[in-house]
Amino acid sequence: KQEVTQIPAALSVPEGENLVLNCSFTDSAIYNLQWFRQDPGKGLTSLLLIQSSQREQTSGRLNASLDKSSGRSTLYIAASQPGDSATYLCAVNSDTGKLIFGQGTTLQVKP
Amino acid sequence: EPEVTQTPSHQVTQMGQEVILRCVPISNHLYFYWYRQILGQKVEFLVSFYNNEISEKSEIFDDQFSVERPDGSNFTLKIRSTKLEDSAMYFCASSEYRGLAKNIQYFGAGTRLSVL
Numbered sequence: 001k002q003e004v005t006q007i008p009a010a011l012s013v014p015e016g017e018n019l020v021l022n023c024s025f026t027d028s029a030i031y032n033l034q035w036f037r038q039d040p041g042k043g044l045t046s047l048l049l050i051q052s053s054q055r056e057q058t059s060g061r062l063n064a065s066l067d068k069s070s071g072r073s074t075l076y077i078a079a080s081q082p083g084d085s086a087t088y089l090c091a092v093n094s095d096t097g098k099l100i101f102g103q104g105t106t107l108q109v110k111p
Numbered sequence: 112e113p114e115v116t117q118t119p120s121h122q123v124t125q126m127g128q129e130v131i132l133r134c135v136p137i138s139n140h141l142y143f144y145w146y147r148q149i150l151g152q153k154v155e156f157l158v159s160f161y162n163n164e165i166s167e168k169s170e171i172f173d174d175q176f177s178v179e180r181p182d183g184s185n186f187t188l189k190i191r192s193t194k195l196e197d198s199a200m201y202f203c204a205s206s207e208y209r210g211l212a213k214n215i216q217y218f219g220a221g222t223r224l225s226v227l
Contacts, residue, residue, distance in 0.1 A: 099216060
């Protein structure tokens with residue numbers, strides 16, 4: 001059974017710092033991995049999708065990497081801003097289409 | 112940009128009542144999903160739907176739950192007799208593909224269900 005874990009559960013950094021969020025999964029037989037952002041009480045906004053054949057994907061200040069064989073993904077946020085404060089979720093997608101989520105990392109960026 | 116729309120944003124109901132949560136997926140998408148998130152917990156898969164039938168359902172999705180695509184645009188989740196433990200945020204999602212590496216699921220803003 002696929003399990004997804006995110007470390008750390010919470011993170012507080014000063015504005016401008018670069019940071020890394022971690023996601024690990026137990027079954028490497030995935031089709032892709034998605035990173036989402038969730039603001040308090042809100043829905044899920046898709047940030048990046050990495051296909052199983054890809055090593056990394058970039059969007060603006062965000063860079064996600066995938067090492068499928070070791071069951072790990074990282075989300076790198078460059079030059080963090082207070083507006084980046086949110087919960088970041090990773091989710092893996094198997095051949096059935098359902099997403100299996102980690103518990104998220106809650107990020108606070110202090111001005 | 113196309114988006115998944117969910118109504119209502121917040122639903123309050125009494126235990127034992129039936130509720131219907133509504134979703135309008137992105138128009139050219141063929142695969143539809145419901146997830147839920149109990150406060151402070153992980154987002155959990157409930158059910159996937161394609162070609163007017165359930166593709167997969169989780170252990171959570173018992174006989175109290177049902178899904179329907181009543182017309183060409185809406186996708187609904189019905190809970191027949193709500194329980195206190197059904198209180199959660201319910202998310203609808205849709206995707207153009209399934210089981211492909213480029214399958215991106217797009218989520219709605221969610222319906223917060225409060226069972227009293």
